[in-house]
Amino acid sequence: MRRAPYFLAILGLAAAAGCTDDDLPPLSDAKVLTCPHPGNLPFRTDSHAFARSESRTLDSKNTRVKDEGADVLGNPGGKSADIYLADDAMAESGAFAYRGAKARTTPTGGLFSNPFIGEAVSLWHFDAASDTWEAHGRANTDEMGRFEIDASSFVVANGEPIYSILEGDGTCAEQYDLMLPPGSKVVVSDIDGTLTTDDAELIMQVADESYVPKMMTGGNTMLQAWAAKGYPIIYLTARSHQFRSESRVWLRDLEFPIGPVITSNMTNEADGYKTAWLKRMFTEFGWVPVAAYGNADTDIIAYENAGIPKDKTFIVGPLAGDSNTVAIPNMDFTQHTQTYVSAQPNNQ
Structure with a gap:
Protein backbone atom coordinates (compact mmCIF):
# COMPACT_ATOMS: atom_id res chain seq x y z
CA MET A 1 0.00 0.00 0.00
CA ARG A 2 2.88 2.39 0.68
CA ARG A 3 3.92 2.16 -2.96
CA ALA A 4 0.57 3.32 -4.34
CA PRO A 5 1.44 7.04 -4.38
CA TYR A 6 4.59 6.21 -6.35
CA PHE A 7 2.65 4.32 -9.03
CA LEU A 8 0.04 7.08 -9.17
CA ALA A 9 2.80 9.63 -9.71
CA ILE A 10 4.25 7.58 -12.55
CA LEU A 11 0.84 7.29 -14.15
CA GLY A 12 0.36 11.03 -13.81
CA LEU A 13 3.69 11.77 -15.48
CA ALA A 14 2.92 9.35 -18.29
CA ALA A 15 -0.43 11.00 -18.87
CA ALA A 16 1.18 14.41 -18.98
CA ALA A 17 3.83 13.23 -21.43
CA GLY A 18 1.20 11.84 -23.75
CA CYS A 19 -1.22 14.74 -23.60
CA THR A 20 -2.72 16.08 -26.79
CA ASP A 21 -4.22 19.44 -27.71
CA ASP A 22 -7.56 18.05 -26.55
CA ASP A 23 -6.16 17.90 -23.02
CA LEU A 24 -4.94 21.51 -23.04
CA PRO A 25 -6.88 24.73 -22.35
CA PRO A 26 -8.61 26.16 -25.43
CA LEU A 27 -6.75 28.80 -27.39
CA SER A 28 -7.92 32.37 -26.94
CA ASP A 29 -8.34 34.83 -29.80
CA ALA A 30 -6.26 37.53 -28.07
CA LYS A 31 -3.98 39.75 -30.11
CA VAL A 32 -2.53 41.42 -27.02
CA LEU A 33 -1.48 39.68 -23.80
CA THR A 34 -2.07 41.16 -20.35
CA CYS A 35 1.09 40.26 -18.46
CA PRO A 36 2.02 38.70 -16.18
CA HIS A 37 -1.16 36.58 -16.11
CA PRO A 38 -2.60 36.47 -19.65
CA GLY A 39 -5.03 33.58 -19.11
CA ASN A 40 -5.43 31.15 -21.97
CA LEU A 41 -2.79 31.79 -24.61
CA PRO A 42 -3.64 32.32 -28.30
CA PHE A 43 -0.84 29.95 -29.38
CA ARG A 44 0.68 26.62 -28.37
CA THR A 45 4.13 26.60 -26.78
CA ASP A 46 6.42 23.59 -27.23
CA SER A 47 5.97 22.54 -23.61
CA HIS A 48 3.06 22.98 -21.21
CA ALA A 49 4.46 22.01 -17.81
CA PHE A 50 7.52 22.71 -15.69
CA ALA A 51 10.54 20.53 -16.32
CA ARG A 52 11.61 20.42 -12.66
CA SER A 53 9.65 19.54 -9.53
CA GLU A 54 11.38 22.44 -7.75
CA SER A 55 9.80 24.82 -10.24
CA ARG A 56 6.35 23.41 -9.59
CA THR A 57 6.87 23.96 -5.86
CA LEU A 58 8.15 27.49 -6.43
CA ASP A 59 5.18 28.31 -8.63
CA SER A 60 2.64 27.02 -6.11
CA LYS A 61 4.14 28.65 -3.01
CA ASN A 62 5.39 31.95 -4.47
CA THR A 63 2.63 33.61 -6.46
CA ARG A 64 4.08 37.10 -6.97
CA VAL A 65 5.70 37.45 -10.39
CA LYS A 66 9.19 39.00 -10.46
CA ASP A 67 9.94 38.56 -14.16
CA GLU A 68 12.28 40.83 -16.10
CA GLY A 69 12.04 41.64 -19.80
CA ALA A 70 14.91 43.75 -21.11
CA ASP A 71 13.93 46.62 -23.41
CA VAL A 72 16.32 47.48 -26.26
CA LEU A 73 17.12 51.01 -27.48
CA GLY A 74 19.25 52.17 -30.39
CA ASN A 75 19.54 53.19 -34.03
CA PRO A 76 17.94 51.08 -36.79
CA GLY A 77 20.66 48.90 -38.28
CA GLY A 78 23.23 50.56 -36.02
CA LYS A 79 24.21 50.69 -32.36
CA SER A 80 21.89 49.33 -29.71
CA ALA A 81 21.85 48.58 -25.99
CA ASP A 82 19.54 46.75 -23.65
CA ILE A 83 18.86 47.73 -20.06
CA TYR A 84 21.42 45.22 -18.73
CA LEU A 85 24.36 46.93 -20.47
CA ALA A 86 27.00 48.04 -17.95
CA ASP A 87 26.96 51.75 -17.20
CA ASP A 88 30.50 52.22 -18.51
CA ALA A 89 30.04 50.12 -21.66
CA MET A 90 29.47 51.43 -25.17
CA ALA A 91 26.47 50.45 -27.26
CA GLU A 92 27.35 47.92 -29.96
CA SER A 93 26.46 47.51 -33.60
CA GLY A 94 25.04 44.32 -35.07
CA ALA A 95 22.49 41.79 -33.96
CA PHE A 96 21.29 41.83 -30.37
CA ALA A 97 19.58 39.33 -28.11
CA TYR A 98 16.39 39.57 -26.09
CA ARG A 99 17.23 38.95 -22.46
CA GLY A 100 15.30 38.68 -19.24
CA ALA A 101 14.66 36.62 -16.14
CA LYS A 102 11.90 34.47 -14.69
CA ALA A 103 11.35 34.49 -10.92
CA ARG A 104 8.74 34.50 -8.17
CA THR A 105 8.32 35.63 -4.58
CA THR A 106 5.60 35.82 -1.94
CA PRO A 107 2.90 38.55 -2.04
CA THR A 108 4.75 40.50 0.69
CA GLY A 109 8.28 39.60 -0.40
CA GLY A 110 8.82 42.18 -3.14
CA LEU A 111 12.49 42.67 -2.24
CA PHE A 112 13.29 39.06 -3.11
CA SER A 113 13.35 37.01 -6.31
CA ASN A 114 13.47 33.22 -6.44
CA PRO A 115 14.56 32.11 -9.91
CA PHE A 116 13.14 29.43 -12.14
CA ILE A 117 16.12 27.29 -13.13
CA GLY A 118 16.29 25.17 -16.27
CA GLU A 119 12.84 26.11 -17.52
CA ALA A 120 11.80 26.85 -21.11
CA VAL A 121 11.09 30.42 -22.22
CA SER A 122 9.86 31.30 -25.70
CA LEU A 123 9.45 34.67 -27.44
CA TRP A 124 6.20 35.60 -29.20
CA HIS A 125 4.93 38.55 -31.18
CA PHE A 126 1.63 39.26 -32.91
CA ASP A 127 2.16 40.24 -36.53
CA ALA A 128 -0.73 42.50 -37.52
CA ALA A 129 0.05 42.29 -41.23
CA SER A 130 -0.49 38.54 -41.34
CA ASP A 131 -2.90 38.47 -38.37
CA THR A 132 -0.90 35.66 -36.79
CA TRP A 133 1.21 35.00 -33.71
CA GLU A 134 4.86 34.27 -34.51
CA ALA A 135 7.42 32.47 -32.37
CA HIS A 136 10.92 33.95 -32.35
CA GLY A 137 13.14 31.56 -30.47
CA ARG A 138 13.36 29.53 -27.31
CA ALA A 139 15.86 29.03 -24.48
CA ASN A 140 16.18 27.59 -21.01
CA THR A 141 16.78 29.73 -17.94
CA ASP A 142 20.13 29.55 -16.16
CA GLU A 143 21.00 29.34 -12.46
CA MET A 144 19.89 32.95 -11.98
CA GLY A 145 16.63 32.44 -13.87
CA ARG A 146 17.98 34.45 -16.81
CA PHE A 147 17.48 33.70 -20.49
CA GLU A 148 18.90 35.01 -23.74
CA ILE A 149 17.35 34.56 -27.20
CA ASP A 150 18.99 35.79 -30.39
CA ALA A 151 17.02 38.49 -32.21
CA SER A 152 18.91 38.52 -35.51
CA SER A 153 16.06 36.95 -37.49
CA PHE A 154 13.35 39.52 -36.83
CA VAL A 155 12.65 43.20 -36.16
CA VAL A 156 9.61 44.40 -34.22
CA ALA A 157 8.19 47.88 -34.76
CA ASN A 158 8.55 50.49 -32.03
CA GLY A 159 5.80 50.22 -29.46
CA GLU A 160 4.85 46.65 -30.32
CA PRO A 161 5.35 44.19 -27.46
CA ILE A 162 7.46 41.08 -27.59
CA TYR A 163 6.34 38.56 -24.99
CA SER A 164 8.63 36.18 -23.14
CA ILE A 165 6.51 33.21 -22.09
CA LEU A 166 7.45 30.93 -19.21
CA GLU A 167 6.13 27.76 -20.78
CA GLY A 168 5.68 25.93 -17.48
CA ASP A 169 2.73 28.08 -16.42
CA GLY A 170 2.02 30.38 -19.39
CA THR A 171 2.90 33.62 -17.59
CA CYS A 172 4.50 36.42 -19.56
CA ALA A 173 6.59 39.58 -19.50
CA GLU A 174 6.55 42.38 -22.05
CA GLN A 175 9.64 43.84 -23.66
CA TYR A 176 9.93 46.61 -26.22
CA ASP A 177 12.33 47.94 -28.84
CA LEU A 178 12.86 51.64 -29.46
CA MET A 179 14.87 52.05 -32.64
CA LEU A 180 15.17 55.66 -33.79
CA PRO A 181 17.55 57.39 -36.22
CA PRO A 182 19.95 60.11 -35.03
CA GLY A 183 18.18 63.44 -34.62
CA SER A 184 14.99 61.88 -33.27
Missing part, protein backbone atom coordinates in the same frame (compact mmCIF):
# COMPACT_ATOMS: atom_id res chain seq x y z
CA LYS A 185 13.26 63.89 -30.55
CA VAL A 186 12.31 62.15 -27.30
CA VAL A 187 10.81 62.85 -23.87
CA VAL A 188 12.47 61.38 -20.76
CA SER A 189 10.84 60.92 -17.35
CA ASP A 190 11.77 59.55 -13.96
CA ILE A 191 9.10 57.49 -12.14
CA ASP A 192 9.40 57.60 -8.33
CA GLY A 193 8.41 60.98 -6.88
CA THR A 194 7.84 62.27 -10.41
CA LEU A 195 5.02 60.12 -11.76
CA THR A 196 4.25 58.70 -8.32
CA THR A 197 3.51 61.10 -5.49
CA ASP A 198 6.51 60.08 -3.45
CA ASP A 199 9.53 57.78 -3.46
CA ALA A 200 7.89 55.85 -0.61
CA GLU A 201 5.07 54.64 -2.86
CA LEU A 202 7.28 51.91 -4.29
CA ILE A 203 8.23 50.84 -0.76
CA MET A 204 4.54 50.38 0.04
CA GLN A 205 4.11 48.24 -3.08
CA VAL A 206 7.20 46.16 -2.29
CA ALA A 207 5.68 45.20 1.05
CA ASP A 208 2.21 44.53 -0.37
CA GLU A 209 1.63 43.24 -3.89
CA SER A 210 -1.94 44.59 -3.88
CA TYR A 211 -0.90 48.18 -3.10
CA VAL A 212 -1.21 50.57 -6.07
CA PRO A 213 1.25 53.48 -5.85
CA LYS A 214 -0.46 56.87 -5.96
CA MET A 215 0.07 58.86 -9.15
CA MET A 216 1.25 62.46 -9.28
CA THR A 217 -1.79 64.45 -10.40
CA GLY A 218 -1.95 64.65 -14.18
CA GLY A 219 1.20 62.61 -14.74
CA ASN A 220 -0.35 60.17 -17.18
CA THR A 221 -2.27 62.89 -19.03
CA MET A 222 0.90 64.95 -19.44
CA LEU A 223 2.84 62.10 -21.04
CA GLN A 224 -0.19 61.08 -23.09
CA ALA A 225 -0.20 64.62 -24.52
CA TRP A 226 3.44 64.30 -25.57
CA ALA A 227 2.81 60.86 -27.08
CA ALA A 228 -0.24 62.15 -28.99
CA LYS A 229 2.07 64.67 -30.65
CA GLY A 230 4.33 61.85 -31.78
CA TYR A 231 7.13 62.06 -29.21
CA PRO A 232 8.50 58.73 -27.92
CA ILE A 233 8.42 58.44 -24.12
CA ILE A 234 11.39 56.93 -22.27
CA TYR A 235 11.11 56.02 -18.59
CA LEU A 236 14.48 56.34 -16.81
CA THR A 237 14.20 55.15 -13.22
CA ALA A 238 16.65 54.34 -10.44
CA ARG A 239 14.60 51.24 -9.63
CA SER A 240 16.56 48.03 -9.95
CA HIS A 241 15.76 45.42 -12.59
CA GLN A 242 13.92 43.26 -10.04
CA PHE A 243 11.08 45.80 -10.01
CA ARG A 244 10.44 45.68 -13.76
CA SER A 245 7.24 43.66 -13.41
CA GLU A 246 5.76 46.07 -10.86
CA SER A 247 6.80 49.04 -13.00
CA ARG A 248 5.30 47.70 -16.21
CA VAL A 249 1.99 46.77 -14.59
CA TRP A 250 1.65 50.14 -12.85
CA LEU A 251 2.40 52.15 -16.00
CA ARG A 252 -0.05 50.07 -18.03
CA ASP A 253 -2.86 50.08 -15.48
CA LEU A 254 -2.65 53.86 -14.99
CA GLU A 255 -2.66 54.37 -18.76
CA PHE A 256 0.79 55.86 -19.25
CA PRO A 257 2.07 55.75 -22.83
CA ILE A 258 4.01 52.69 -23.93
CA GLY A 259 7.74 53.22 -23.90
CA PRO A 260 11.00 51.56 -22.87
CA VAL A 261 11.60 51.37 -19.12
CA ILE A 262 15.29 51.70 -18.26
CA THR A 263 16.09 50.20 -14.85
CA SER A 264 19.37 50.08 -12.95
CA ASN A 265 22.13 47.48 -12.63
CA MET A 266 22.67 48.97 -9.14
CA THR A 267 26.42 49.28 -9.74
CA ASN A 268 26.46 53.09 -9.62
CA GLU A 269 24.83 55.97 -7.81
CA ALA A 270 21.51 57.09 -9.31
CA ASP A 271 22.93 60.27 -10.89
CA GLY A 272 25.89 58.38 -12.37
CA TYR A 273 23.72 55.60 -13.79
CA LYS A 274 21.22 58.07 -15.25
CA THR A 275 24.01 60.23 -16.68
CA ALA A 276 25.48 57.17 -18.43
CA TRP A 277 22.15 56.26 -20.04
CA LEU A 278 21.33 59.85 -21.03
CA LYS A 279 24.71 60.26 -22.71
CA ARG A 280 24.21 56.90 -24.41
CA MET A 281 20.92 58.14 -25.88
CA PHE A 282 21.98 61.67 -26.76
CA THR A 283 25.63 61.15 -27.74
CA GLU A 284 25.87 57.58 -29.06
CA PHE A 285 22.38 57.36 -30.57
CA GLY A 286 22.19 61.05 -31.45
CA TRP A 287 18.69 61.59 -30.08
CA VAL A 288 17.47 65.02 -29.00
CA PRO A 289 15.67 65.62 -25.66
CA VAL A 290 12.71 67.98 -25.89
CA ALA A 291 11.70 67.55 -22.23
CA ALA A 292 13.05 65.80 -19.15
CA TYR A 293 11.01 65.28 -15.97
CA GLY A 294 12.24 64.51 -12.46
CA ASN A 295 11.96 65.32 -8.78
CA ALA A 296 15.30 64.60 -7.12
CA ASP A 297 18.72 66.23 -7.01
CA THR A 298 20.05 63.15 -8.81
CA ASP A 299 17.68 63.91 -11.70
CA ILE A 300 18.81 67.54 -11.83
CA ILE A 301 22.48 66.50 -11.79
CA ALA A 302 22.07 63.79 -14.43
CA TYR A 303 20.07 66.01 -16.77
CA GLU A 304 22.69 68.75 -16.44
CA ASN A 305 25.55 66.28 -16.99
CA ALA A 306 23.85 65.11 -20.19
CA GLY A 307 23.54 68.66 -21.48
CA ILE A 308 19.76 68.95 -21.29
CA PRO A 309 18.90 72.68 -21.26
CA LYS A 310 17.48 74.03 -18.01
CA ASP A 311 14.38 75.35 -19.80
CA LYS A 312 13.61 71.76 -20.85
CA THR A 313 14.24 70.30 -17.39
CA PHE A 314 10.99 70.12 -15.42
CA ILE A 315 11.12 69.33 -11.70
CA VAL A 316 8.14 68.49 -9.49
CA GLY A 317 7.99 68.25 -5.70
CA PRO A 318 10.05 69.98 -3.00
CA LEU A 319 12.95 70.73 -5.38
CA ALA A 320 10.72 72.24 -8.09
CA GLY A 321 12.63 75.10 -9.74
CA ASP A 322 15.97 74.33 -8.06
CA SER A 323 19.18 75.01 -10.02
CA ASN A 324 17.31 77.14 -12.58
CA THR A 325 15.07 74.26 -13.65
CA VAL A 326 11.42 74.81 -14.57
CA ALA A 327 9.10 74.23 -11.61
CA ILE A 328 5.99 72.07 -11.84
CA PRO A 329 3.90 73.75 -9.10
CA ASN A 330 1.54 72.22 -6.56
CA MET A 331 2.49 68.58 -7.29
CA ASP A 332 0.23 68.75 -10.35
CA PHE A 333 1.07 68.46 -14.07
CA THR A 334 -2.31 69.73 -15.25
CA GLN A 335 -1.39 73.37 -15.83
CA HIS A 336 1.92 72.39 -17.43
CA THR A 337 0.11 70.12 -19.87
CA GLN A 338 -2.46 72.77 -20.76
CA THR A 339 -0.03 75.64 -21.19
CA TYR A 340 3.32 74.14 -22.23
CA VAL A 341 2.84 70.68 -23.74
CA SER A 342 -0.23 71.71 -25.71
CA ALA A 343 1.76 74.54 -27.31
CA GLN A 344 4.54 72.27 -28.60
CA PRO A 345 4.60 71.32 -32.29
CA ASN A 346 3.85 67.83 -33.48
CA ASN A 347 6.93 65.66 -33.85
CA GLN A 348 7.68 65.34 -37.54
